[in-house]
Amino acid sequence: MAELWLIRHAQASFGAADYDKLSDLGHEQSRELGQALLALGARPDAVFIGAQRRHRETWEGINTALGFPTDPGVLPGFNEFDFGGLLNARYRGRERPTDLHTDRRLHFKTLRETVLEWQKDEIADPPEPYAAFADRVRDARMQATAADAEQVIVVTSGGAIGQSVAEVMGAPADAMIRLQLQIKNCSLCRIVVTPRGEHLGTFNETPHITAANAARLLTYS
Structure with a gap:
């Protein structure tokens, strides 16, 4: 039996030219999470990250407390789906909302609508089909827990976590985006993996x- 700890990356750089890097607050969040995980008794036997910069930077912050001695394994299957490309595909050839990639409220409302269309194959030529995304996330979870490890930490993104939780719970596909939009930066989801299957532990x-630091440290994007 293994326990898979899926950690969403810390706050990235929403609205910037390069989203895929942590903000100053994101770096602080990752260090604070590392201290909290150490207090929880985190002693990972294996660590994996997606192939995106925000995954690596989040792990580096966490590891300032944990002191894991080797570099994490990189599993690109844990990468986020290309939400910018997906939104662009949906609006290809027609007028798109103003400030689609800079207004948070508009962005995430539109993203939810877009993902639901993506899951129904209603978007022409997306960056990847939804089924391929679901398959690669599932395969990455299997790779992460393939070795004889009792505790595995993975730093990934909200889409991969939402997809994993929905699948483990046997929820319909549209649960993935509803879960994703609730996932906080640097939050932890635990999945227990047994020979009989995967079981959700915490979300x-x-x-x-x-209560003292929530106003400063609690973010969603």
Whole structure:
């Protein structure tokens, strides 16, 4: 039996030219989460990250407390789906909302609508088909827990976590985006993996968040 700890990356750079890097707050969140995980007794036997910069930077912050001695394995299957490309595909050849990639409220409302269309194959030529995304996330979870490890930490993104939780719970496909939009930066989801299957342990834990620091550290994008 293994326990898979799926951690969403810390706050990235929404609205910037390069989203795929942590903000100053994101770096702080990752260090704070590392301290909280150490207090929870985190002693990973294996660590994996997606292939995106925000995954690596989040792990580096976490590891300032954990002191894991080797570089994490890189599993691109844990990468986020290309939400910018997906939104662009949906609006290809027609007028798109103003500030689609800079207004948070508009962005995430439109993203939810777009993902639902993507799941029904209603978007022509997306960056990847939804079925391929679901398959690669499932395969990455299998790779992460293939070795004889009791505790595995993975730093990934909200889409991969939402997809994983929906699948483990046997929920319909549209649950994926509803879950994703609730996942906090640096939150933890635990999945217990046994020979009989995967079982959800916890969802959206934030052990580094307290009443005293929530106004500063609690973010979603």
